[in-house]
Amino acid sequence: MSGLTVKRLVAGYGGEPVLREVDFEVPEGGLLAVLGPSGCGKTTLLRVLAGFHPVASGEVWLGGRLLTSEVPPEKRGIGIVPQEGALFPHLSVAGNVGFGLSREERRGGRVEELLDLVGLSGFGARMPGQLSGGQAQRVALARALAPRPGVVLLDEPFSALDAGLREELRADVRATLRAAGATALLVTHDQEEALGIADLVAVLRDGVVAQLARPQTVYTSPADLGVALFVGEAMTFPGVARGGSVETPLGVLPTSGEGFGTVLLRPEQLVLGAHGVPSTVDDVLFHGHDATVLLRLPDGTSVRSRVQGKIPVRAGDSVSLSVRGSALFFGSTP
Numbered sequence: 001m002s003g004l005t006v007k008r009l010v011a012g013y014g015g016e017p018v019l020r021e022v023d024f025e026v027p028e029g030g031l032l033a034v035l036g037p038s039g040c041g042k043t044t045l046l047r048v049l050a051g052f053h054p055v056a057s058g059e060v061w062l063g064g065r066l067l068t069s070e071v072p073p074e075k076r077g078i079g080i081v082p083q084e085g086a087l088f089p090h091l092s093v094a095g096n097v098g099f100g101l102s103r104e105e106r107r108g109g110r111v112e113e114l115l116d117l118v119g120l121s122g123f124g125a126r127m128p129g130q131l132s133g134g135q136a137q138r139v140a141l142a143r144a145l146a147p148r149p150g151v152v153l154l155d156e157p158f159s160a161l162d163a164g165l166r167e168e169l170r171a172d173v174r175a176t177l178r179a180a181g182a183t184a185l186l187v188t189h190d191q192e193e194a195l196g197i198a199d200l201v202a203v204l205r206d207g208v209v210a211q212l213a214r215p216q217t218v219y220t221s222p223a224d225l226g227v228a229l230f231v232g233e234a235m236t237f238p239g240v241a242r243g244g245s246v247e248t249p250l251g252v253l254p255t256s257g258e259g260f261g262t263v264l265l266r267p268e269q270l271v272l273g274a275h276g277v278p279s280t281v282d283d284v285l286f287h288g289h290d291a292t293v294l295l296r297l298p299d300g301t302s303v304r305s306r307v308q309g310k311i312p313v314r315a316g317d318s319v320s321l322s323v324r325g326s327a328l329f330f331g332s333t334p
């Protein structure tokens, strides 16, 4: 296993670049999530890395080896977990997992070792049509890991699964990749997925990496307003920051930055209680694990609070609002 380095990568279609200058590094044994909106070039990036799409310029290094366009896909040492698994339907589970292995490796117990790793011991004789969606994705992961690739690429691997299963499989895939010591790159448009699974997140926007950092850093210290809005729910207000604070419809809040700009708060920062700014509850959206309370301030500004546990209010109630922590502030560029 080995690290993956992408340097100044440019690629596109018909002379029109989609990836303009992409730079990142996945350390050996690390899991990087490339997060970006639909159409930003995630699939193109995977196709370039896998050797299915040419680069216009730039370099891809895998474990000290430069993967030029002359290195064909099968010689790259890259494993792929496609969307919805794409198992070979005419091969058994064992046949799928052993597909890229030599006869000696298949006989040496590698297939059983991988099935054990993904929690599917004893499933070798089943056909893909006899598996659930989650099981099929586990088999696809086992198949990708079997030849001990330098890096595993995962293309929105949970998108076809329902919410509960997605979360469970996410944890299992992370544990499996760790146990295998695999270096992995996952692409997704789902910020919760990217923040939840990866060691590092690269936010891809307009053909470049807008931020590359640990999930918590991307959420709490986003590189700019665009990243902040993309990685989580937020409320924004115009404001002027001065001397470590900024005036907002929710009162004067601590912040960093100076001058004109945009103040950003996350719904979990708004606390309902007896103190603070008066507001009226417009509605309560119950999500099961938590709830969003929609509120209106006296000046007409709409805000949202994320509430866990018992919901203390209902539509029409008057409640005071205070803010926990400091506000993010993004200065306007003149």
Ligand SMILES: Nc1ncnc2c1ncn2[C@@H]1O[C@H](COP(=O)(O)OP(=O)(O)OP(=O)(O)O)[C@@H](O)[C@H]1O
Pocket: 013, 018, 036, 037, 038, 039, 040, 041, 042, 043, 044, 045, 189
């Ligand atoms: N074969 C192609 N020919 C021309 N343009 C293409 C081709 N494939 C993709 N594109 C364009 O390249 C851009 C990036 O597409 P890509 O599929 O890489 O995005 P993505 O981030 O994977 O999107 P999604 O999340 O919707 O799958 C889009 O504007 C798309 O229209």
